[in-house]
Amino acid sequence: xxxNELLExxxxxxxxxxxxxxxxxxxxxxEGRRGVTELVNEALNQNIDPKKILIESLTESMEIVGExxxxxxxxxxxxxxxxECVGVAMDLLSPHLIKAGVKSKGKxxxxxxxxxxxxxxxxIVAIMLKGAGYEIIDLKSDVSTDxxxxxxxxxxxxxxxxxxxxxxxMRNMENVIRELEKQGLRNKVKVLIGGAPTSKEFAAxxxxxxxxxxxxxxxxxxxxxxxxx
Amino acid sequence: xVESFRQGVLVKPYERLNQDQVKWLDxxxxxxxxxxxxxxxxxxxAKLFKSHGAKVREESDSNAKCWRVSFPGGxxxxxxxxxxxxxxxxxxxxxxxxxxxxxxxxAYFGSGSEANIWLDAKMENxxxxxxxxxxxxxxxxxxxxGSTALLSRAxxxxxxxxxxxxxxxxxxxQDPEITSDNHDVNKFFASLNNITKHVQAGLTSLARFDDVVxxxxxxxxxxxxxxxxxxxxxxxxxxxxxxxxVDDTSEKIFxxxxxxxxxxxxxxxxxxxxxxIQEAGMVAQINAEILAGITLTQLIRExxxxxxxxxPVRARLDDLHDLYGCPEFNQYNIDCVQLARYYKIxxxxxxxxxDAKVPGMQAMFEKLFTHLYMAMSGAHxxxxxxxxxxxxxxxxxxxxxxxxxxxGKIKHCLRExxxxxxxxxxxxxxxxxxxxxxxxxxxxxARKAMHSGDVSNPYQFETKDMEDKVIENALEHMAILETExxxxxxxxxxxxxxxxxxxxxxxxxxx
Numbered sequence: 001x002x003x004n005e006l007l008e009x010x011x012x013x014x015x016x017x018x019x020x021x022x023x024x025x026x027x028x029x030x031e032g033r034r035g036v037t038e039l040v041n042e043a044l045n046q047n048i049d050p051k052k053i054l055i056e057s058l059t060e061s062m063e064i065v066g067e068x069x070x071x072x073x074x075x076x077x078x079x080x081x082x083x084e085c086v087g088v089a090m091d092l093l094s095p096h097l098i099k100a101g102v103k104s105k106g107k108x109x110x111x112x113x114x115x116x117x118x119x120x121x122x123x124i125v126a127i128m129l130k131g132a133g134y135e136i137i138d139l140k141s142d143v144s145t146d147x148x149x150x151x152x153x154x155x156x157x158x159x160x161x162x163x164x165x166x167x168x169x170m171r172n173m174e175n176v177i178r179e180l181e182k183q184g185l186r187n188k189v190k191v192l193i194g195g196a197p198t199s200k201e202f203a204a205x206x207x208x209x210x211x212x213x214x215x216x217x218x219x220x221x222x223x224x225x226x227x228x229x
Numbered sequence: 230x231v232e233s234f235r236q237g238v239l240v241k242p243y244e245r246l247n248q249d250q251v252k253w254l255d256x257x258x259x260x261x262x263x264x265x266x267x268x269x270x271x272x273x274x275a276k277l278f279k280s281h282g283a284k285v286r287e288e289s290d291s292n293a294k295c296w297r298v299s300f301p302g303g304x305x306x307x308x309x310x311x312x313x314x315x316x317x318x319x320x321x322x323x324x325x326x327x328x329x330x331x332x333x334x335x336a337y338f339g340s341g342s343e344a345n346i347w348l349d350a351k352m353e354n355x356x357x358x359x360x361x362x363x364x365x366x367x368x369x370x371x372x373x374x375g376s377t378a379l380l381s382r383a384x385x386x387x388x389x390x391x392x393x394x395x396x397x398x399x400x401x402x403q404d405p406e407i408t409s410d411n412h413d414v415n416k417f418f419a420s421l422n423n424i425t426k427h428v429q430a431g432l433t434s435l436a437r438f439d440d441v442v443x444x445x446x447x448x449x450x451x452x453x454x455x456x457x458x459x460x461x462x463x464x465x466x467x468x469x470x471x472x473x474x475v476d477d478t479s480e481k482i483f484x485x486x487x488x489x490x491x492x493x494x495x496x497x498x499x500x501x502x503x504x505x506i507q508e509a510g511m512v513a514q515i516n517a518e519i520l521a522g523i524t525l526t527q528l529i530r531e532x533x534x535x536x537x538x539x540x541p542v543r544a545r546l547d548d549l550h551d552l553y554g555c556p557e558f559n560q561y562n563i564d565c566v567q568l569a570r571y572y573k574i575x576x577x578x579x580x581x582x583x584d585a586k587v588p589g590m591q592a593m594f595e596k597l598f599t600h601l602y603m604a605m606s607g608a609h610x611x612x613x614x615x616x617x618x619x620x621x622x623x624x625x626x627x628x629x630x631x632x633x634x635x636x637g638k639i640k641h642c643l644r645e646x647x648x649x650x651x652x653x654x655x656x657x658x659x660x661x662x663x664x665x666x667x668x669x670x671x672x673x674x675a676r677k678a679m680h681s682g683d684v685s686n687p688y689q690f691e692t693k694d695m696e697d698k699v700i701e702n703a704l705e706h707m708a709i710l711e712t713e714x715x716x717x718x719x720x721x722x723x724x725x726x727x728x729x730x731x732x733x734x735x736x737x738x739x740x
Contacts, residue, residue, distance in 0.1 A: 017673065017676065019673075023673075024676065024677045026676070026680065075679060076672060077672045077673055077674075077675045077676045077679055078676060080670070080672045080673055081672075081673040081676060084673055120670065123668035123669070123670050124670070124672070126668060127668060127670070138667065138668075
């Protein structure tokens, strides 16, 4: 397979949401054919420029997936499957991109706050942001304020996402922000919050930078942040 | 065996009666048929019963000739055993045929009744008396008399309703040009020219039966083709409850059976007036009435294709009108389904009727209550299921669209469980894979089921804000469905029909 064909195949499989050969994809009859993992490995073996893989196969195809979602052709599982493909491809490409001097879009620390074990929404946001090129550091669920602040300091991460599903735990988001202020870190990090009981008003009340209704809004907000001076 | 047919929904039947109770009801019906027996107002039928061993004696009735028939149990049992367990109800499109096997609980849903009223709906804006900036949209309804054009429109809409498996004319045609003579030919043509699913109706008069059959033969491709693929069938309410065989309907039964076309032997006693209101009494009586009718068909011609047509209803005790959508309706009907299964005869049943006069919460309650329950019972051929309001007096196309969504969900709900060794293997692999992943999310693995239709969609007419817009959304959907062209018959077929069948309204060719 020549390089162009290979790049097209990777893009096709991202759109189909096929991480590996045994995945079904969106169209019928794809099961058993090589998926993103196998194809990206082959592309690297063929010494195809990892930047080219990133731009031509991954970024453009995710835009197509986004359009399909907006047109109701794709549903959330389709979007997640494609985002997972990009995430897996990024894991394979990262060492090569670093060597080539390409930086990620930034470190994004994400966590469900103390006292709350719910992590579905947080995981979906993590998958989608990873698919969009952010380096995700997932602290999982029931995470203390101290651990979150320590992770921010340790990784010098400019982005923080906090999630809560319970009205009793959402207040812990405010504790994290107060602690960031106390330690003089607040201006160095953008804090995004989300979860069923939260709202735009709540975000403003506790001093978060943004409220995300869902993973797609998180992506939109991150795009705006990236494009702002 | 039929090569292609509609799938309906294959259910694991919920049964209300145990086998002893089924046998007690069967015996009670046989006892009723023996004593007091049936009052038969048709001489041919009475003679036929007599020639096969029934005790028949002329009754004194001031209004009409009548024979009292006492059936020996053996005669009924023999006749029932001769009725076919399997039958095909044909359709213009082969994939729309219905295959009914009395021993396979596959449920089909269709329209029904012959309502006089067509109910139109449209949304109108209303302004709050307290605050003129507050506006709401509310559905408003207008009644119209049924006509051939509206029946054509109903058939065209029903063609597009995915979960409607067969079409019983839901509307009585009352154009000024329609007479008792041309009623049947026009109602069958208006239906057949606008739908490719099975078409069924009662006969208004026997006079034009041959013309109706000729029309169907032209469409099906000849005499034999029609018998192989009976695109039409008939409903005969031969028994007037309690226990009286009607003269003119008996003649229709002779004609339909002799023509070799399928028919429903239907009875619809009302618990509390023309039948006992108690479950045992109602079911024993309606079963006796249907068995008498089926016996007549099998004595006319052994193996005549027939459906066990049970429409037991209960009286309202405040005005003695029919009361649908109540617990007793379900109880009576499911008992009849079990009896039909016991006799191994395909069952025609009812669901989706209620007292509600407009679409809304009451209609939804009454319909869901019976749609779901009767499908669970494994009734084969569930009529009345689409668009009826005000009991069986009104057909509302908007309601038919709402019913379609409801029935689709019920069919999905009652699908056979997909639990088998392959599925279990796939599950174990999936669980291992997801638990080894960083996010432990099963969403990606939902895709195959989602795209294959194994996973249902949310309610089609849902609203995401605080207003209930179900009716508004359903009306919009109906408008889209109605822009699609009707599946009209080929013009040469239409010309042949018009040349052979007198009395068809000229405007129906293109309506």
